Amino acid sequence: MKTLRITFCILACISVAAVVPVGIFFDWYCLIPVVAAAAFAALTVGAKNGFKRPKPVPKPDFMNSDEENEKINRNDK
Numbered sequence: 001m002k003t004l005r006i007t008f009c010i011l012a013c014i015s016v017a018a019v020v021p022v023g024i025f026f027d028w029y030c031l032i033p034v035v036a037a038a039a040f041a042a043l044t045v046g047a048k049n050g051f052k053r054p055k056p057v058p059k060p061d062f063m064n065s066d067e068e069n070e071k072i073n074r075n076d077k
Contacts, residue, residue: 004047012040 015037023030058073 001047001050005044008040008044008047012037012044015040 015033018033019030019037022033064072
């Protein structure tokens with residue numbers, strides 16, 4: 001994962017560096033490296049977190065009492 005994180009970070013930096021020359025010569029096409037830099041930055045953050053989503057917190061059933069909900073949650077784990 002560390003290799004992916006470093007690779008995406010370098011690609012994001014290269015994309016940011018390419019914005020000015022592309023903007024000078026091709027006008028509005030400079031938005032392409034901006035979008036690429038944002039995408040690579042998002043991939044860098046994703047690689048840092050291991051591309052995992054956090055587990056949702058179980059919601060209590062309002063028809064049960066607090067003790068029953070705790071018992072159910074303990075049995076699920």
